[in-house]
Amino acid sequence: MDKLDLIFARQKALDDFLIKARDLTFDPSTWVEKEVLAMVAELGELLATVNFKWWKNPRPVDREAVKEEVVDLLHFLVSLCLKLDLGPNELYEAYLAKNEENFRRQQGLSGKEGYEIKRGEV
Secondary structure (H helix, E strand, O other), X not given: OOHHHHHHHHXXXXXXXXXXXXXXXXXXXXXXXXHXXXXXXXXXXXXXXXXXXXXXXXXXXXXXXXXXXXXXXXXXXXXXXXXXXXXXXXXXHHHHHHHHHHHHHHOOOOOOOOOOOOOXXX
């Protein structure tokens, strides 16, 4: 089992436990809403770990705190994938395709306009 498969399996076990233990019965749309709201909350917590407040004295970034918030985001992202029946292989393949398209856009090789890097920008 590769690392992404293991992450998905562990998250499924946690989700199944929580759904049963807390008697959660949400429809798919509500699940998406709840997972996205959880990710937004975690993004706020992540933002609070870095120096985004220009009106305050900067402090050293706590890498461990950042890592914890990123892992929390991963939990909710994988949980969302599971709710949408998007498995690790499909997510991986979709990521690769989108990554390739993002490179093509930056290189001006895509049908999408407005992304191409002009000469001298890199």
